[in-house]
Amino acid sequence: MTSLTGKNSIAGQWSAQGDETFTSVDPRTKQPGDVQFHNATKAEIDHAVNEAAAAFQETRHYPASKLADFLDTAAEEIEKLREELVETADYETGLGSPRLPGELTRTTSQLKAFASLLREGSYVDAIIDTAMPDRQPAPRPDLRRMLIPIGPVAVFSASNFPFAFATAGGDTASAFAAGCPVIVKGHPGHPATTELFTVALNNAVKACDFPAGFFSMVQGNGVEVGQNLVQHPLLEAVGFTGSLRGGRALYDSAAQRPRPIPVYAEMGSVNPFVIMPGAIEARGDSLVDTLVGSATLGAGQFCTNPGLVLILESDATQDFIQRYTAAMQAKQPEVMLNASIESGLARAVEQTVGAGGVDLLTGGEVVDGGGFCYAHTVMQTNSTTFRSNPKLHEEHFGPVTLFITCPTLDDLRLTLNTLEGQLTGTIQAEADEVEAARPVAEALRERVGRLIWNGVPTGVEVVYSQQHGGPYPATTAPGTTSVGMTAIKRFMRPLAYQSIPSPLLPDALKDENPLGILRIVNNEYTREPIQS
Ligand code: NAP
Numbered sequence: 442m443t444s445l446t447g448k449n450s451i452a453g454q455w456s457a458q459g460d461e462t463f464t465s466v467d468p469r470t471k472q473p474g475d476v477q478f479h480n481a482t483k484a485e486i487d488h489a490v491n492e493a494a495a496a497f498q499e500t501r502h503y504p505a506s507k508l509a510d511f512l513d514t515a516a517e518e519i520e521k522l523r524e525e526l527v528e529t530a531d532y533e534t535g536l537g538s539p540r541l542p543g544e545l546t547r548t549t550s551q552l553k554a555f556a557s558l559l560r561e562g563s564y565v566d567a568i569i570d571t572a573m574p575d576r577q578p579a580p581r582p583d584l585r586r587m588l589i590p591i592g593p594v595a596v597f598s599a600s601n602f603p604f605a606f607a608t609a610g611g612d613t614a615s616a617f618a619a620g621c622p623v624i625v626k627g628h629p630g631h632p633a634t635t636e637l638f639t640v641a642l643n644n645a646v647k648a649c650d651f652p653a654g655f656f657s658m659v660q661g662n663g664v665e666v667g668q669n670l671v672q673h674p675l676l677e678a679v680g681f682t683g684s685l686r687g688g689r690a691l692y693d694s695a696a697q698r699p700r701p702i703p704v705y706a707e708m709g710s711v712n713p714f715v716i717m718p719g720a721i722e723a724r725g726d727s728l729v730d731t732l733v734g735s736a737t738l739g740a741g742q743f744c745t746n747p748g749l750v751l752i753l754e755s756d757a758t759q760d761f762i763q764r765y766t767a768a769m770q771a772k773q774p775e776v777m778l779n780a781s782i783e784s785g786l787a788r789a790v791e792q793t794v795g796a797g798g799v800d801l802l803t804g805g806e807v808v809d810g811g812g813f814c815y816a817h818t819v820m821q822t823n824s825t826t827f828r829s830n831p832k833l834h835e836e837h838f839g840p841v842t843l844f845i846t847c848p849t850l851d852d853l854r855l856t857l858n859t860l861e862g863q864l865t866g867t868i869q870a871e872a873d874e875v876e877a878a879r880p881v882a883e884a885l886r887e888r889v890g891r892l893i894w895n896g897v898p899t900g901v902e903v904v905y906s907q908q909h910g911g912p913y914p915a916t917t918a919p920g921t922t923s924v925g926m927t928a929i930k931r932f933m934r935p936l937a938y939q940s941i942p943s944p945l946l947p948d949a950l951k952d953e954n955p956l957g958i959l960r961i962v963n964n965e966y967t968r969e970p971i972q973s
Contacts (some may be wrong), residue, residue, distance in 0.1 A: 442525060442866065443464060443632055443640055444524070445476045445636050445637075446636065446777065447462070447476045447477050447479055447490055447632075447636075447660075448471070448479055448636075448656060448660075449479060449481045449485055449660055450486050450639045450643060450656075450657055450658045450660045451489045451492065451638075451656075451657050451659075452488070452489065452493075452496075452654040453504055453643050453646060453647070453656075453918045454653075454655055456485050456488075456625050457479040458479075458482045458485055458787065459479050459480050459481065459485070459652045461479070461662075461663075461883050462477035462478060462479050462480065462886060463477070463478055463480070463629055463632070463660075463842045464476060464477060464478065464632075465478075465505040465532070465533045465631070465632055465633050465664040465795055466533075466630075466779060466780070467532055467533070467535075467640070467812075468533075468534065468535040468777060468778055468779060468812050469535050469674075469776050469811065470778070470811055470812060471811070471812060471813065472815060474514045474532075474533075474633065476632075476633060477492065477500060478629075478632040478633075478636075478660045478662075479660060480660060480661045480662060480663065480666055480801050481659035481661055481666050481669075482535070482901050483669050484623075484668050485659065486609065486659055486666065486669045486673060486881045487585070487673065488715055489624045489654075489657035489659060490624060490670070490673040490675050490676055491654075491675065491949060492622075492652075492653065492654025492657065492673040493593035493622035493623070493624055493654045493657065493675070493682060493743060494592070494622075494654075496622045496651070496652035496655045497620075497621065497622050499651075499652050500590075500620050500621075500622060500651065500652065500891075501589070501590050501592075501620055502665070502687065502961070503620055504691060504694045505559035505560065505562055505946075506559070506560060506622055507542045507616065507649075507957075508554075508559075508618060509557075509559040509560050510615060510649060511617065511645060511646075511649045511651060512552045512555050512556040512559070512614065512618060513552070513553060513620045513640055514645040514648050515552050515609060515617070515641065515645040516549040516550075516552040516553050516556075517645075517940035518641035518642070518644045518645045518648070518659055519548065519549050519552075519609060519638065519641045519887075520549055520739045521544070521638065521641070522637055522641050522970075523542075523545060523860065525546060525637055525663070525694040526541075526545060526604070526637050526638070527542055527660045529631075529633045529634050529637055529900050530603040530631060530634040531601065531603065532633075532684075532901070533629065533630065533632075533634055534550060534600075534603050534631055534634075534806075535632055535742060535776035535777075535778065535812065535813075536739060536778075540739060541603075541604070542627070542938070543786065544602065544603075544604045544605050545604050547604070547605050547809075547903065548604040548605045548609060550903065551610070551611055551614050551903050552609065552614045554903060555614050555617070555618035555926070555929065556618075556650070558575075558926050558929065559618055559620065560816040560960070562949070562956045562957070562958040563958040563959040563960075564588070564929055564930075565584070565588045565589075565933075565934070565949045565958070566586075566587060566588050566777060566930075566963070567585070567587045567949045567950055567958060567960040568585070568587070568935075568960065569583075569584070569586075569950060569960060569961070569971065570583070570585075570963060570964075571583055571584045571960045571962070571963060571971060572583050572940070575739065579873075582761075583939065583940050583941075583942045584937055584938070585937065585938045585946065585950040586935055586936065586937040587757075587935070587936065587947065587949050587950055588644045588930065588934065588935055589933060589934060589935075589936050589947075590619045590620035590963075591619065591621055591677045591678050591932055591934050592621060592622075592675075592676075592677030592696060592930050592931065593621065593622045593623075593624065593675060593677055593680070594621045594622070594623050594624070594676075594677065594678045594679070594680060595623075595625075595626060595670045595671060595674050595676055595678075595679045595680070596608075596610075596612040596613050596616065596623055596624070596625045596626070596679075596680045596681075597625050597626045597628075597666075597679070597680065597681040597682065597687075598610070598625060598626065598628040598635065598682075599628060599630075599682035599683055599741065600628045600629055600630040600631070600683065600742075600779065600782065601739065601742040601744075601776050601778060601782075602640040602682070602819045603628075603630075603631040604634075604638075604763045605901040606682045607625075607627075607628065607634070607635065607638065608625050608627065608634075608635050608638035608639060608642070608643065608658065608757075609632070609638050609642055609921045610924055611924055611928055612680030612705075612923060612928075613625060613679075613680075613683070614788070615680075615932060616678075616680065616927040616932045617655075617656075617931050619929050619932040619933045621677070621678075621932045621965035622652075622654055622655045622656065623655070623656055623657075623661070623904065623957035624656075624659065624670060624676075625656075625657070625658045626658045626659055626661060626667050626670055627659070627660045627661070628683075629660070629661065629920075630779045631714075631728060631780055632660050632950075634736075635658060635660065636658075636660075638658075639656075639658040639815065639855040641886070642656045642779055643656065648775050650779060659743050661817075664690070665688075667691060667693075668694055671694050671695050671698075671702075672694065672698060674698070674699075674700065674703060675714065676749070677702055678703050678704075678705065678932055679691060679702065679704040679705065679706070680705050680745070680923065680931070680932075681704060681705065681706040681707065681893035682707045682923065683706075684707065684708060684709060684785075684810055684838075685708040685709045685914050687708075688704070688706030688707070688708040688786065688917060688951045689706070689708070689914075689917075690949070691704050692704040692706055692917045692919060697908075703918065703931070704917050704918075704929045705916070705917065705918050705923065706916060706917040706918075706923055707744065707864075707910065707915070707916050707923045708744075708915060708916065708917075709835075709836035709915070710744055710745065710748075710836065710837050710863045710864040710865065710911065710913055710915045711748040711749040711834065711835070711837075711860070711863065711900060712745055712746060712747045712748055712749065712751045712863055712865045712866070712867070713747075713750075713751055713856075713857060713860060713863060713885065713889075714732070714747040714749065714750045714867045714868050714869070714871065714897075714898070715750075715866070715867065715868070715881050715885070716728065716750065716751070716752045716761075716870075717753075717854065717868065717869060717870035717871065717875075717877065717878055717880075718753050718755065718757065718758075719870060719871035719873065719874045719875045720869040720870050720874070720895075721752075721757050721758065721761050721870055722757060723871050725757070725760075725761050725764065726764070728761070728869060729761070729764050729765050729768050730768070730838070731897060732750070732763065732842070733768045733769055733772060734749065734897070735747050735897035735898065735899045736748075736768070736769070736817075736841075736842050737774075737775070737840045738852060738897075738899050739775075739819060740774065740775040740776065740777050740778075740814075740815075740835065740840055740959070741837075741838070741839040741840030741841060742777065742778055742838060742839060743899050744864055745824075745864055745898040745899050745900075745901060746838075746839075746866055746898070746899065747842070747867060747897060747898050747899070748836060748837055748842065748843060749834075749842075749843050749845060749860075750842055750843070750844045750845065751845045751847060751853050751856060751857065752825075752844060752845070752846055752847070753846070753847055753848075753849070753850065754823075754848050756849065758846060762802070762819075762821060765819065765842070765844075766803050766819045766877050766952055767804045767846075769817040769818070769819050769840075769842070770803045770804075770806070770817065772817055773809055773962055774813070774814050774815065774816055774817050774840060775840075776813060776814055777810045777812075777814055777815055777839065778813065779813060780813060782813070782838060782839070783813040783814070783815055783839075784802060784808060785837040786815050786837060786838055786841070787807055787815065788867075788900040789835060789836070789837045789841075790804075790805050790818055790820075790837055790841060791805075791947070792821065792835075793820060793832070793833055793835075793837065793843065796830055796832055796833055797824040797830075798822055798823070798826035798830075799820050799821070799826065799833065799843075800820065800821045800822070801818070801819075801820055802819040802820060802821055802838075803816070803817065803818060803819050804816035804817050804818030804819065804841070805818050805820075814834060815839050815840065816840075817840045817841075817843075818839075818840065818841040818842070819841075819842050819883075820841070820842070820843045820848075821844040821845075822843065822844070822845060823846050823847070823848065824845055824846065824847040824848070824852050824853065824855075824943060825854060826854055826973070827859075828855070829846045831907075834859070834860060837973055840851045844874070846893060849959035850877065850880070850881070851880070851970075854880045854881055857881065857884040857885060857888070858884055858887075858959035860888055860916055860917040861888070861912070861913070861914055861915075862888050862889075862912025862913050862916070862919065863889045863890070863896070863911050863912075863915050864889065864890050864891065864909065864910070864911045864913045864915045864916075865881055865889055865890065865891045865892075865898035866885030866886075866888070866889035866891075866892050866893070867892075867893040867894075867896065867897065867898055868875040868882060868885070868892075868893070868894055868895070869895055869897065870894070879901045879942065884917060884942050887900055888911070888912055889911050890908045890909065890910040890911030890912075890913075890915060890916075890919070890922070891907075891908050891909070901924050902925075903924055903925060904925055904926070905925060905926045906925065907922060907924050907925030907926075907927075908922045908923050908925070909923050909924035909925065910922045910923060920930070933961075938950060952970060952973060953969040953970045953971075953972070954968065954969070954970045
């Protein structure tokens with residue numbers, strides 16, 4: 442077993458200069474752990490970012506193949522600690538099996554998928570327009586554009602994904618893949634898991650002979666650590682998954698720097714879930730099971746949790762809601778991640794129920810069983826009430842469903858139009874309802890990052906085509922994704938080379954195309970070299 446230090450890791454060195462400490466808390470018993478974790482001081486953060494900036498002077502020139510080898514090595518080092526990681530994260534989050542072993546596989550697969558992306562090489566988006574010296578009325582210069590790494594990146598781990606959106610999760614993997622050094626701000630909900638990942642990543646840095654500043658980790662259980670990190674003048678970008686409040690605070694903080702930097706924050710979402718009448722009639726029972734499964738998965742602690750269900754008023758609908766409520770009531774609630782998530786959920790439900798015009802059908806209370814736990818909760822209101830009160834549009838982060846009944850499909854569409862940006866939108870419908878559902882799909886399309894037909898929003902594939910993002914407040918950068926291969930583009934910036942001689946061009950832009958990558962040359966996609 443790895444013995445935990447409780448320290449920060451600054452460019453490969455364990456460091457505990459500060460006096461403020463905190464511990465893990467077992468969510469099943471609410472008991473604190475033994476290890477004291479040290480909040481990083483401003484000096485430690487300064488050291489970490491300075492080392493990252495120094496490392497970047499080397500890693501910005503690394504070929505993609507070297508970065509790919511590093512990502513594969515990181516995945517191997519993480520696998521070596523698999524059992525310890527699963528056991529420790531289970532103790533700190535209560536997420537259990539099969540969730541945690543599955544999430545670990547997803548995390549290492551993600552690192553390896555970025556390695557494959559790098560080896561293929563076309564991710565740099567090379568575009569070449571060759572010179573036209575004889576063009577009239579003026580000659581056209583030679584222009585060649587590609588993506589280059591942005592520089593040191595701060596990654597804020599999420600509480601609800603201790604592996605896949607944490608120390609070596611998607612933000613870190615995509616920043617590393619771009620060639621950017623990373624400073625992770627560990628989530629205070631799982632500091633021991635963070636330290637174990639740090640051991641694995643430090644081993645990978647050493648094994649691949651990368652500069653030590655390529656990876657640092659700072660612990661913290663207060664906003665100061667994150668704020669000091671984001672304010673550091675040598676930082677170039679931020680990746681974040683968490684609350685709207687936290688993401689927005691970091692976004693505002695980064696904007697107020699003398700030199701603002703991008704903050705890619707993935708925040709809350711209520712993920713509207715529309716059920717067409719034909720679907721209730723044809724398969725109401727299986728829909729109850731499907732929706733309960735998605736709404737309660739991981740104690741509902743997913744940013745893709747289907748929190749808002751929009752449905753047409755009818756007797757069949759009322760019967761469906763009753764069956765759903767009974768199924769939610771019958772299912773045993775699971776342990777939640779931590780005290781603040783449990784109390785935040787209790788506050789959010791209280792606010793909704795207290796808003797007037799909302800019926801609490803089941804739940805609405807903390808479950809007293811020794812650990813952090815909240816009852817499976819179902820609420821119902823109508824579209825007029827919902828539209829008139831923006832407070833009802835806010836996220837309940839947990840196993841909570843709010844049904845909105847609408848008198849007509851047009852009213853349902855208008856209700857969707859009042860929603861803010863969302864990560865996902867789902868339509869459940871029968872084949873003969875495709876045309877009827879078209880206006881709903883169009884309304885959803887305008888405000889979501891992923892539109893789903895006859896599926897559930899939980900479960901986010903890590904593939905090239907994935908879009909895990911959406912208009913604000915789902916994210917602060919709707920043109921990007923935090924899951925999938927194109928996530929790498931957040932940590933790169935385009936650079937155009939105008940009339941630059943070949944020896945000064947990167948391989949990706951040379952006439953010979955030595956990397957054999959797919960490029961756009963004079964408006965056409967090709968892997969062919971440019972004939973001079
Ligand atoms: P959080 O409160 O947003 O915290 C996430 C990270 O950001 C933590 O490391 C936190 O540091 C830091 N942070 C928060 N506010 C900050 C600020 N003003 N300045 C600097 N750093 C700041 O998220 P959480 O602890 O994971 O969960 C709280 C709520 O977030 C949940 O109840 C839920 O509503 C939402 N949530 C959303 C998602 C999602 O996927 N969209 C995921 C998880 C949670 P400290 O804790 O050290 O202050």
